[in-house]
Amino acid sequence: MDSELAARWNDLTSFLSEPTREKWRKTIIDSYAPRPFRGIPHLCAMFKLFDKYKDHLRDRYATAFAIFFKNVVYDPLASDNAEKSAQLLRQFAQDTTFDSENYVAELIVASGSYSTDAHLTPGVCGDEDLHYLIDFDMAFLGDSEELFSEHEKAQRKEYSHLSDEEYRKQREKVVIYPTIRVFLVFLPRDPSKCSSFYVVSSHNLEKLGRCPHGLSSRLLVHFIRV
Numbered sequence: 001m002d003s004e005l006a007a008r009w010n011d012l013t014s015f016l017s018e019p020t021r022e023k024w025r026k027t028i029i030d031s032y033a034p035r036p037f038r039g040i041p042h043l044c045a046m047f048k049l050f051d052k053y054k055d056h057l058r059d060r061y062a063t064a065f066a067i068f069f070k071n072v073v074y075d076p077l078a079s080d081n082a083e084k085s086a087q088l089l090r091q092f093a094q095d096t097t098f099d100s101e102n103y104v105a106e107l108i109v110a111s112g113s114y115s116t117d118a119h120l121t122p123g124v125c126g127d128e129d130l131h132y133l134i135d136f137d138m139a140f141l142g143d144s145e146e147l148f149s150e151h152e153k154a155q156r157k158e159y160s161h162l163s164d165e166e167y168r169k170q171r172e173k174v175v176i177y178p179t180i181r182v183f184l185v186f187l188p189r190d191p192s193k194c195s196s197f198y199v200v201s202s203h204n205l206e207k208l209g210r211c212p213h214g215l216s217s218r219l220l221v222h223f224i225r226v
Contacts, residue, residue, distance in 0.1 A: 002029060004044060012064055016096055024092055031072045036157035038071045046070075046136040053132060062100045063129045065089070066107040070137060076158045082112025107133055114138065 006025060013021045032039050046067050054060045069092070073084040086105040093101035110116070111133050118126030125131075140151050159167050 002040065005029065005040070005047075008047060008064075009068065012061070012068075013096075015098075020096060024095070027088075028068055028072055031074075035074065037151065037154040038074050042140070043067070043071075045139065049136045049139055056127070057129050057132060059100070059103065059129055062104050062107065063133060065098075065100065065104045066111075066129075066133055067136065069104065070108050070111060070133065082109050111137065 006029075009025045009028070010021065013024070016024075029040070032043055035042075047064075050057075050060075050064060050067060054063075057063050069085050069089040071081070071085065072088055073081050075081060078084075086108040089105050089108060090101060092098060107130055110130050114134055114137075116126055116130060116134070118128075118131060140148065143151065156167065159170065162170065
């Protein structure tokens with residue numbers, strides 16, 4: 001996986017000197033590598049979707065950089081990860097001749113809420129780079145039950161400082177908005193995918209239950225941090 005990302009990074013940053021390119025590649029990889037959940041495999045999964053849908057993007061070059069930097073700062077207990085990730089992107093821009101700084105930083109910050117006007121408007125499907133970036137990051141919600149179970153286990157490790165009871169109470173703070181139609185452009189409109197998410201969570205936490213009626217695979221989940 002590291003070699004795959006390195007090749008992609010080298011292609012994107014061909015305008016940089018080798019020392020600068022390697023410096024920032026190491027910064028990014030070292031940030032993602034230790035994580036059990038939003039780590040290297042998650043980054044690779046986002047780029048697989050990028051490859052599949054890049055022809056739909058308005059600025060694929062900028063979006064690729066946004067993918068690399070979107071979760072470069074990631075603290076499960078913090079609420080300013082997107083802003084700090086954008087700050088690191090701006091440091092990269094200052095260190096180089098990268099000229100899409102503002103657009104990429106805006107993508108990163110705007111994606112931090114995982115919600116846009118398109119998400120909140122019934123019958124609307126967003127088609128901007130921002131919508132795709134959010135979808136690339138949240139696509140694991142549409143994975144098979146087996147894969148999603150692995151995601152759940154990995155995510156639990158990120159809250160290892162909490163007891164099982166404390167973690168259960170945190171996860172009870174998941175808020176589901178059954179009236180909001182969410183833009184998930186590439187996920188199959190298969191209710192079983194959505195149901196899988198809730199069934200697995202319900203099994204592990206004995207709380208969430210079935211997918212709300214009529215929600216199909218369009219859902220909005222906010223994890224409330226305290």
